[in-house]
Amino acid sequence: MVERIVAAGRDVLVTRGYDGASTNRIAAAAGVSPGSLYQYFPDKDAVLTEVLDRYLDAMEARVSRAFLDSVAAAGPGAGTAPAVRATLEALLDTFGEEPDLLRVIVEQLPRSPGGRRAAFAGRIDDLVTTVLLARGAGHTDAARAAAWTVVRTVEHLTTGFVLERPGLARAVVVDELTALVAGYLDTRLSGGRVASDGPS
Template sequence: MSPRERRAPRQARSRATVERIVAAGRAVLLERGWDGVTTNHVAAAAGVSPGSLYQYFPDKEAVLDEVVDRETVHLEARISRAFVDTLRAPSRGDVVRRNVEALLDAFGEQPAMTRVLADQMPRGAGSRRAAFARRVDELVAAVLAGQDTGQRRPDVMAWVMVRAVEQATIGWVLEDPPVDRADLVDELTLLVTRYLERRWDREVARSTASD
């Protein structure tokens, strides 16, 4: 509460120090997991003394926040780029399939980071995680809103789909389950495309009439 702010790095030397601390934070995070991160370890890995670390970060959490923020910015950019690209592509046919593949690539290339972000990072932590999820929800909802979804609410559909697909892709990367990648892509594509179909069928009729 009191002295939250720390000295901002002015000289090139100290800017480099900050970078080394963040990089070391990332490395320690991947190596030892969220709970294994220690300010002393980060400082040592950065080749810096604990005191120097606290010159630029008010506490341990601030270091982790910086690391996570950089990572999620990166990840979100990548995901939304893939999303927009497939929408713009000439053949609209397998938009879903290509997005599923893009997600699997994004998570699969850095399983360790995926594990930290999806598994170890506390949900409460500044709600950085919730904020990320919300941004993805909005991205998908915006696209759905531009299309004819009949009676169904685009935001609800987006929320459901994002959670379903996210969990399946992340789970596949982290659990290495008895499902090979091609099958997973097929099934998730099926799951989503059928879910998105617009038809007035038994299920919808019953649902709007129930209770």
């Protein structure tokens, strides 16, 4: 029953948007009565939160695995390009599988500082920071700043590529983003540390 309701919630969210996703519509799409829905979820936000949680959990697992596997395969002395490329490919794969759901999440679901999406981004920040420090970044604050910058840049540009459909080949975009992000990180890591000073 829960699976049917969550699947229906996802479909209604995509077709009707956040404002149009009522519990009655979700129940009808699931083939259950509103009363049956309320046995599992108190309101529409609870259903949609479950939809979002599952989407983000799957994306986090996929992106984190691609990132960590590529870091391990490249070895400690390698540049960041292999990890960046693998992460971009995993992210674009995930976004590309459900672009309509991605659009609703980005454009219609609120993103509060303490919300689920912010928490997801924060965990990716921590993951990237840990790898930067393991690569010899000696200044934690600067490593965290570099991670925050990279994660937000990648999120914005990959989301834009999927939703805007700019008419560019994916391989070309991945090459450009890899050069952008890896170039930034490798520069910040040059000399075995993330630079702790601001621009001179």
